[in-house]
Amino acid sequence: MNIKLICDSMCDIPEEIEKKEYLEIIPLTLIVDGKEFVDNEDMTKDEFYKFMLEAKDIPKTSQATYVQFKEAFDSALADGKDVICITGASNKSGTYQSAMLAKNDTEGRIEIIDSENLSIGSGQLVIRACDFIEEGLSTDEVVSKIKEVRESSFILFTPASFDFLKKSGRVPLTTAIIGNMLNIRPIFSMHSGEIQLEAKVRGAKKAFSKLVDTLISKYPEELSELTITIGEAGNREDFIKLKEEVEAKLKDKVKRIMFFKGGACICAHTGPDIVAIGFSK
Structure with missing residues (x-):
């Protein structure tokens, strides 16, 4: 398998998909009552639900950064992988732009796909990408099929x-x-x-x-x-x-x-x- 699949944490996926060894999730940062938390690392989802209900201010999210994507891309390419990266909707977050900036500064095969959706809408693309990768499709074929899925998500x-x-x-x-x-x-x-x-x-x-x-x-x-x-x-x-x-x-x-x-x-x-x-x- 020569493909590394990367997504951001705006893409909500089932636990069995999160555990795929060829998948990496780039976390966004959460800001609650002036405190910053790395999504799904500094607290569990259940802890966040409870924390959010008790918070004084509306939680905010901060986009995944250029540095996060650059490090992930460099690591995958060093392992001889092609990179396919799926992000949350570009019109809702700057995370897609962060990924594109990192791609433009990196030598190697990197495909960035704007899911044009959020949460389980973006997650649908990740789930189906896993299907295509495990079917043994080429990078070009996987990218093409993900874009087809996007239209129906x-x-x-x-x-x-x-x-x-x-x-x-x-x-x-x-x-x-x-x-x-x-x-x-x-x-x-x-x-x-x-x-x-x-x-x-x-x-x-x-x-x-x-x-x-x-x-x-x-x-x-x-x-x-x-x-x-x-x-x-x-x-x-x-x-x-x-x-x-x-x-x-x-x-x-x-x-x-x-x-x-x-x-x-x-x-x-x-x-x-x-x-x-x-x-x-």
Whole structure:
């Protein structure tokens, strides 16, 4: 295997993918109440969820740096590897630009791919890249197929309440109060770097059903080709209910279903009460 796969920690992936020996994850830095933490190194994901709920300020993320990517690229090339690097959306973070700067200062085969997505949307590209590498495809073939996957990669997600969206200023105070009073759950999607409101429903059960139905509506004739990831953060009960809904409607109808815990980078912006579905062909 002559390919080194690199991604940043904005790409949320299942634990079994994180453990691939040819994969390296470049961590972003988290800033909470003036303190800096290396993502997924200085504290676990569960510790971050708890820490974030107790923090006075909204957590911030700092992009992965030129130096981090340069060191990773130099190490891989010294081992005789081609490098394929997948980053979170370039219109949401400067991490892609850091990787490009490092590439431009490095001699060797390095391919940088802007996932145009975040969290499990970016993670879909990493998962499928692992598939292609393990199939023995060439660097050119892997890069080409990852770009095809990017076109079909979606995220659908819903927070349990408007509390964190209110705190972060992403929705007005009155909207948050009314939304919480009426038990309204917003359904958001992200594709090609753009976040859109798909629907508003009342109650968790309807929200989880709507998430799955929206997924099905995107690729009704191609379900058997889909790789699906289901994510949780600090809300195990919601995750279990969403998992049940997914299995009831999609078990044996899709290529595979995988599970993950949401990374700190995405939860710093959405709150730790989120559940999400990512999928791609």
